[in-house]
Amino acid sequence: MPDRVLGGGVKTRVGIVGAGPAGLLLSHLLHLDGIDSVVIESRSRQEIEATIRAGVLEQGTVDLLKSAGVGERMQREGFVHEGIYLRFGGRTHRIDFPSLTGGRSIMVYAQHEVIKDLVAARLAAGGKILFEVKDAAVYDLDTQAPKIRFHHQGTVQELECDFIAGCDGFHGITRPSIPSRARHEFTRVYPFGWFGILVEAPPSTDELIYAHHERGFALVSTRSPQIQRLYLQCDPDDELRNWPDSRIWDELHARLATGEGWKLAEGRIFQKGIIAMRSFVVEPMRYGRLFLAGDAAHIVPPTGAKGLNLAAADVRVLSKALAAFYSSGDEEALKGYSAKALKRVWRAEHFSWWMTSMLHRFHDESAFHHRLQLSELEYVASSRAKAQTLAENYVGLPLD
Numbered sequence: 001m002p003d004r005v006l007g008g009g010v011k012t013r014v015g016i017v018g019a020g021p022a023g024l025l026l027s028h029l030l031h032l033d034g035i036d037s038v039v040i041e042s043r044s045r046q047e048i049e050a051t052i053r054a055g056v057l058e059q060g061t062v063d064l065l066k067s068a069g070v071g072e073r074m075q076r077e078g079f080v081h082e083g084i085y086l087r088f089g090g091r092t093h094r095i096d097f098p099s100l101t102g103g104r105s106i107m108v109y110a111q112h113e114v115i116k117d118l119v120a121a122r123l124a125a126g127g128k129i130l131f132e133v134k135d136a137a138v139y140d141l142d143t144q145a146p147k148i149r150f151h152h153q154g155t156v157q158e159l160e161c162d163f164i165a166g167c168d169g170f171h172g173i174t175r176p177s178i179p180s181r182a183r184h185e186f187t188r189v190y191p192f193g194w195f196g197i198l199v200e201a202p203p204s205t206d207e208l209i210y211a212h213h214e215r216g217f218a219l220v221s222t223r224s225p226q227i228q229r230l231y232l233q234c235d236p237d238d239e240l241r242n243w244p245d246s247r248i249w250d251e252l253h254a255r256l257a258t259g260e261g262w263k264l265a266e267g268r269i270f271q272k273g274i275i276a277m278r279s280f281v282v283e284p285m286r287y288g289r290l291f292l293a294g295d296a297a298h299i300v301p302p303t304g305a306k307g308l309n310l311a312a313a314d315v316r317v318l319s320k321a322l323a324a325f326y327s328s329g330d331e332e333a334l335k336g337y338s339a340k341a342l343k344r345v346w347r348a349e350h351f352s353w354w355m356t357s358m359l360h361r362f363h364d365e366s367a368f369h370h371r372l373q374l375s376e377l378e379y380v381a382s383s384r385a386k387a388q389t390l391a392e393n394y395v396g397l398p399l400d
């Protein structure tokens with residue numbers, strides 16, 4: 001449906017702030033239901049397509065991307081993993097997903113590749129994404145005609161919408177536009193971060209390794225047969241210059257050491273970054289005609305690999321609710337959006353907190369706490385019930 005020009009402004013059904021996974025996928029799902037939208041994004045296309053972030057897609061996210069017609073390259077280039085390894089006390093234990101979850105698995109496929117696929121699909125279908133907008137603001141949220149105002153290519157523009165989707169991530173402008181009396185926020189900040197690197201090296205492992213060690217957590221992931229993704233727990237206020245390559249390798253070798261003959265393949269480190277870790281939820285995920293989705297509404301620490309997947313789950317629920325509204329005028333699903341999304345969000349919040357707490361070293365950790373972590377890891381490795389709890393949350397609970 002073409003945009004309608006009204007009084008100098010542009011009108012669309014759904015105005016979407018943010019071209020991350022949440023905003024782009026929402027725009028695409030709405031398009032499949034014949035609902036027009038405009039996405040505004042503060043960064044350039046190049047920048048969003050090059051930002052290194054998540055890598056693990058739940059089975060439900062994979063199925064959603066496939067059914068939306070944007071899974072073709074993912075199926076060709078992504079890696080299906082049927083388990084993960086937990087490494088602690090110098091030994092490695094495999095959690096087998098299919099046998100514990102009725103045949104489910106995960107896909108390792110980088111978030112920026114998902115972004116590239118979604119941008120390409122939107123533009124090929126004539127979708128409207130405005131890059132490099134500045135000073136976006138949302139208002140009239142509690143009316144039938146909420147608006148987004150922003151600067152684009154040297155002019156001030158106003159987009160009049162039926163609904164606004166706040167998909168602008170944790171540091172965006174939509175959540176703070178909700179009056180503070182109308183939102184309840186829950187936060188937990190962790191006393192550590194992750195130091196992430198990309199390395200030119202062949203895989204050291206066929207599946208991800210999550211390692212518990214008294215020097216701190218480490219994670220071995222992958223991107224391609226030539227590029228590996230590795231993380232190690234660090235001080236959240238640390239700086240990249242304190243981490244010469246030799247120190248990174250020393251720490252990784254120490255934390256991943258095992259007497260099982262396993263070796264970490266080294267290579268040229270070509271990207272480094274430090275990630276802070278927090279848990280955060282805002283309730284409700286709606287104010288008037290503004291709906292929040294993805295990191296704009298919630299953050300999880302990365303240990304459970306849930307952030308991108310939650311963003312996808314949110315917009316699936318939201319797109320269906322909007323489709324129901326436009327096909328029949330029925331607002332019930334829109335009214336239920338926040339509660340439905342939050343149910344999944346809190347499950348993922350708990351899982352991510354649990355994985356984080358079980359695997360990281362805490363500053364003030366007592367020997368008692370360390371023993372409890374080891375006992376819990378032993379239990380996951382030896383009890384089918386506990387392993388199943390990990391597996392079914394990791395591959396993702398069914399979307400409906």
Ligand code: FAD
Binds near residue numbers: 052168309
């Ligand atoms: P974002 O990706 O943050 O997108 C928001 C977009 O809005 C951005 O492009 C931003 O530029 C734009 N924006 C912000 N403000 C404005 C504004 N004022 N105007 C216009 N545009 C604006 N999750 C997983 O599921 N699996 C993983 O393995 C995983 N690993 C991770 C590893 C790392 C290192 C990090 C940092 C995160 C990881 N995550 C993972 C989390 C995941 O990356 C996020 O949850 C995901 O990006 C959320 O998507 P989103 O679309 O909600 O927000």
Ligand code: DHB
Binds near residue numbers: 222
């Ligand atoms: C990756 C990121 C995660 O947060 C995780 O738990 C597993 C893998 C990754 O970037 O590959």
